Amino acid sequence: MNLLRAIILLSILSMFYGTVSAVSMPKLDIGLGGQCVDDPKYMRQNHMHMLKHQRDETVRQGIRGGKFSLSECVNCHASKKDSNVLGTSEHFCQGCHEYAAVKIDCFECHSSKRKILAGVVK
Amino acid sequence: MTDQVNLDRRQFLGKASVAIAGIVIAPGMMLYDFAHARPEGEAASAAIRWGMLIDTTQCESGCEECVTACNKENGLPAAKSPTDVQWIRKVDLKQISTGRQISLPMMCQHCAEPPCVDVCPTKASFKRADGIVLVDKHRCIGCRYCMMACPYKARSFVHEPVLDHDTDMPRGKGTVESCNLCVHRVDKGEQPACVEACAKSGHRAILFGDLNNPNSEISLRLRNVASTQLRADLGLNPGISFVGL
Numbered sequence: 522m523n524l525l526r527a528i529i530l531l532s533i534l535s536m537f538y539g540t541v542s543a544v545s546m547p548k549l550d551i552g553l554g555g556q557c558v559d560d561p562k563y564m565r566q567n568h569m570h571m572l573k574h575q576r577d578e579t580v581r582q583g584i585r586g587g588k589f590s591l592s593e594c595v596n597c598h599a600s601k602k603d604s605n606v607l608g609t610s611e612h613f614c615q616g617c618h619e620y621a622a623v624k625i626d627c628f629e630c631h632s633s634k635r636k637i638l639a640g641v642v643k
Numbered sequence: 644m645t646d647q648v649n650l651d652r653r654q655f656l657g658k659a660s661v662a663i664a665g666i667v668i669a670p671g672m673m674l675y676d677f678a679h680a681r682p683e684g685e686a687a688s689a690a691i692r693w694g695m696l697i698d699t700t701q702c703e704s705g706c707e708e709c710v711t712a713c714n715k716e717n718g719l720p721a722a723k724s725p726t727d728v729q730w731i732r733k734v735d736l737k738q739i740s741t742g743r744q745i746s747l748p749m750m751c752q753h754c755a756e757p758p759c760v761d762v763c764p765t766k767a768s769f770k771r772a773d774g775i776v777l778v779d780k781h782r783c784i785g786c787r788y789c790m791m792a793c794p795y796k797a798r799s800f801v802h803e804p805v806l807d808h809d810t811d812m813p814r815g816k817g818t819v820e821s822c823n824l825c826v827h828r829v830d831k832g833e834q835p836a837c838v839e840a841c842a843k844s845g846h847r848a849i850l851f852g853d854l855n856n857p858n859s860e861i862s863l864r865l866r867n868v869a870s871t872q873l874r875a876d877l878g879l880n881p882g883i884s885f886v887g888l
Contacts, residue, residue: 578686580779583771585830586683592810630780630815632808 547616552598552606558588565617568594572627591627596635604635680832692755692774693824694854694882695838696861696870697747701848702841704735704746709849712840713750716825718809728799730822731837745887748837748849750822751776751797752873752881759789759798768819774854774882777823785817794874797821824851854882 558564558571571589578584598613599606606614607628614633618625627633681687713731714721722729731750737743757776759768767782768789778789778798790798798821805814811827814820825835833839838851852861864870870884 576781577779580777580781581769581771583681583687583773583826583830584684585681595810628808630805630808630813630818632810632813634808634810636810 547620548611549613549616550600550602550611551613552600553596555597557593557597591631592636595631595633599633599635604637605633607633681830687771687773687775687830689772690855692854692882693829694753694774694852694861694884695824695835696850696864697883697885698848698850699745699747699885699887701846702746702748703846704733704744706746706844706846707733708840708844708846709733709748709837712836713822716828716836717812718807718814726800726802728801728820730799730820747885747888749795749797750837750883751793751824752795752879752883753822753824755880755882756878758792758794758879762788762792764788771826775824775826775829776821777826778819778821780813780815780818780820783818785819787819789819794877794879 559567568589572591572594575587575589576591579587595606600608600612606612607625608615610616610619614625614628710731710733713719717730719728719730722732731748733746734749735744735746753774753776755770755774757768757770760770760776763769764786765782765784767779767784768776769779770776785800787800790796790800798819800819801814801816804816808814825833825837828835834851838849841847841849850861850864852859854862854865856862865884868886870886871888872881872884873888875881
């Protein structure tokens with residue numbers, strides 16, 4: 522009886538797990554893609570620390586030309602269709618942040634568009 | 644170790660280029676121009692103090708070139724109402740007893756002892772090593788203490804959402820901002836946008852440079868011409884001085 526219960530429980534759990542992962546894994550438009558800073562798995566877990574560390578050095582001490590630039594993230598990973606990292610759940614930043622249920626603050630102030638299209642060429 | 648080697652090489656190249664400039668070009672403005680481009684990866688240095696000398700006798704009433712250039716460079720909308728953002732504005736003054744009129748640009752005075760930095764509860768308002776006073780918007784909570792503390796009314800609060808973001812000058816609703824001497828341009832070795840625009844219009848009323856370097860053009864002018872700091876009585880030692888006030 523216990524064995525039967527365990528089997529039923531396991532099968533229900535595996536079904537549930539299967540549907541959840543199939544539904545919610547984000548399918549991202551990675552734009553130009555490619556690896557520029559570090560391994561994608563490492564980036565997925567640590568990009569926020571890199572950005573935060575460098576932004577403080579740049580703003581407060583004036584150290585320019587660092588490796589972890591938000592505008593460079595956007596330049597590569599903005600969608601090829603509309604040059605944006607935000608918009609739908611397929612867009613690079615928004616898609617993954619929706620999946621992880623983490624609010625992005627960056628683009629309240631920073632541009633989410635690829636530099637050339639944002640009209641910044643002066 | 645490799646970083647160290649690269650840094651030494653960079654410093655050597657930097658010094659070598661300055662030395663070559665000193666040999667090839669007559670001393671004066673060009674030498675100073677070479678000296679202020681900072682290599683990437685290097686922090687702003689306290690050996691430099693950026694400042695401006697504004698010649699009110701060259702500034703023309705009605706000319707708004709500096710304001711337009713500032714707005715364009717930093718992605719600011721043209722100010723329409725009194726609560727709109729202004730990093731620089733033109734002020735016309737008239738001495739009633741004599742009728743003498745002058746015009747001048749007003750912006751953050753980049754004080755050596757900035758009261759906005761003293762009052763900031765989050766240390767968002769700060770003075771960089773090279774004397775530029777600016778707001779770290781990552782830390783700004785929009786309390787506006789700095790706006791109240793500033794005797795020059797140089798700061799503005801962003802009341803409205805910013806829709807069209809500029810990649811080089813991030814701005815957002817709920818933060819305080821003011822003239823940052825075009826810090827992104829200065830770091831590249833360029834002049835602030837207003838200085839460039841003023842020179843282009845033929846007025847040449849704003850001179851920008853390093854106050855700590857005794858041979859810079861601005862230091863030479865300050866040594867030879869009578870100049871005034873605004874509200875010098877407050878003892879804030881602004882980095883901006885005026886001629887002909």
